[in-house]
Amino acid sequence: EVQLVESGGGLVKPGRSLRLSCTVSGFTFGDFAMSWFRQAPGKGLEWVGFIRSKAYGGTTEYAASVKGRFNISRDDSKSIAYLQMNSLKTEDTAIYYCSRAADRRVVGWFDPWGQGMLVTVSS
Amino acid sequence: EIVMTQSPATLSVSPGERATLSCRASQSISSNLAWYQQKPGQAPRLLIYGASTRATGIPARFSGSGSGTEFTLAISSLQSEDSAVYYCQQYNNWRPLTFGGGTKVEIK
Numbered sequence: 042e043v044q045l046v047e048s049g050g051g052l053v054k055p056g057r058s059l060r061l062s063c064t065v066s067g068f069t070f071g072d073f074a075m076s077w078f079r080q081a082p083g084k085g086l087e088w089v090g091f092i093r094s095k096a097y098g099g100t101t102e103y104a105a106s107v108k109g110r111f112n113i114s115r116d117d118s119k120s121i122a123y124l125q126m127n128s129l130k131t132e133d134t135a136i137y138y139c140s141r142a143a144d145r146r147v148v149g150w151f152d153p154w155g156q157g158m159l160v161t162v163s164s
Numbered sequence: 165e166i167v168m169t170q171s172p173a174t175l176s177v178s179p180g181e182r183a184t185l186s187c188r189a190s191q192s193i194s195s196n197l198a199w200y201q202q203k204p205g206q207a208p209r210l211l212i213y214g215a216s217t218r219a220t221g222i223p224a225r226f227s228g229s230g231s232g233t234e235f236t237l238a239i240s241s242l243q244s245e246d247s248a249v250y251y252c253q254q255y256n257n258w259r260p261l262t263f264g265g266g267t268k269v270e271i272k
Contacts, residue, residue: 068203076261079210085207086200086251088261104260139208149255150198152210152219 043067043153045139050158053129061124063139063155071095071117074142076151077124079135079160089113089137091148092122107133129162134158166254168189170264178272183239185267187252191230196256199228199237202266203248211250212237239269247271 049061064128076091090103092113101113112125122139137158140151169191177183195215201207210219212228215235233237239246247272252264 085266086202086253086263088263090255091258102258102260143213145208146267147255147260150210150213150253151198154207154209157207 045076045141045153047137047139047155048159050137050160052161055129055131055162056124056164057129058125058127059129059160060126061137061139061160063122063124065122065141068141070115070120072145074148075113075115075122076078076120076140076142076148077113078140078151078154079133080138080157081132084135087135089124091142093146093148095119096145098118101115126160129160131162133160134160134162165260166193166262168252168254168262168264170250170252170267172267173265174268174270176272177239177242179244180241183242183246183269184267185237185239185250187230187235187237187264189233189235189254189256193254195231196254197228197230197235198253198255199226200251200253201246201248202251205256208251212234214226242269242271244271 044066071106074093077089092101110128114123140154142148143152169188171186187218197215199212216228250267
């Protein structure tokens with residue numbers, strides 16, 4: 042069974058940093074791009090960024106709202122994707138989801154998704 | 165940025181009836197569109213990709229259609245467990261990937 046489990050969330054003060062982890066099982070992690078999304082309380086879904094598989098360069102893309110502050114990385118030996126969040130703002134408060142690109146070759150649609158991890162940025 | 169617009173915001177449908185949800189892109193995205201279902205307190209679940217291909221395990225009552233800028237998700241015979249928010253997402257341009265604002269489907 043394919044599983045994605047996020048960890049590392051919680052309450053953090055504005056300007057501080059936090060790192061989320063997404064630990065996966067049930068598939069060959071290194072073969073797939075991984076993405077992060079978020080959902081502010083009561084709002085819709087927002088794409089945060091993704092990291093390609095090493096076969097496609099392992100490069101990253103980010104939403105403008107987080108570019109320069111957030112960094113996505115991966116450790117294929119541990120089957121973990123990371124979201125390093127720096128210079129956090131109150132508007133970064135959201136449930137953060139990790140997800141796998143559903144196709145090895147195309148970063149487009151995503152399945153499955155983790156259960157989500159709440160990050161609250163507040164003083 | 166490609167803006168995705170969903171309508172209506174809320175749809176109230178009786179069990180067994182057909183529900184039709186719309187998604188419009190601000191520019192052509194070919195068939196590079198996915199639909200997700202999100203129930204309260206749960207993560208999104210992929211329903212449709214490539215505008216019309218059902219994901220693994222998705223019941224046949226869910227169908228997607230459209231190309232270019234106009235897309236539709238239809239639920240042919242609504243069941244109580246279909247109560248959820250439905251989101252469309254374009255992947256024609258991943259700078260950035262964008263979602264519609266969602267349609268909430270309620271059961272009458």
